[in-house]
Amino acid sequence: MDLRYPVGTHQLKPVLTPEERRAAIEQIAGLPARLRAAVSGLTREQMETAYRPGGWTVRQVVHHLPDSHMHAFLRFKLALTEDQPTIKPYDEARTAELTDSRELAAEVSLVLLDALHQRWASLLCGMRPEEFARRLNHPERGIVTLDGLVEAYAWHGRHHVAHITTLRERMGWR
Secondary structure, three states, rough: OOOOOOOOOOOOOOOHHHHHHHHHHHHHHHHHHHHHHHHHHOOOOHOOOOOOOOOOOOHHHHHHHHHHHHHHHHHHHHHHHHOOOOOOOOOOHHHHOOHHHHHOOHHHHHHHHHHHHHHHHHHHHHHOHHHHHHHHEEEEOOOEEHHHHHHHHHHHHHHHHHHHHHHHHHHOOO
């Protein structure tokens, strides 16, 4: 298994069926509970363990998810209220090296993710099917639909939770 991509690499899908969209929204809504379960019972030392050689620590992965998903939530709002807005990417690697990502208790980001995903799931569930075709311009990825983003962030959550759960399995942490 490639430790970088325990659930496989992501392939952008710009249009989803209603069933695929519903499943992606359910995954986004359920991410906070899955992440909380993935880190449940880990010691401070275990939280400081990289999920792979050269990778982020478990703590950094936990903090990365709300960092990334706050950007995603705002990108949805921009795409729903503006005509094909150009969004600003951010440097994930440098963000993960900031003090809060390296030192702050994971619980802070778990609580933040709970609230953020409640808001985000509410927004997603209230969207009309045609709104998922709205687009934004990502300077690094080009034009992306909201369907594509909802699926991408469902994958993103699975991807990072799997970093933690596969590490737990490999290390024998119960």
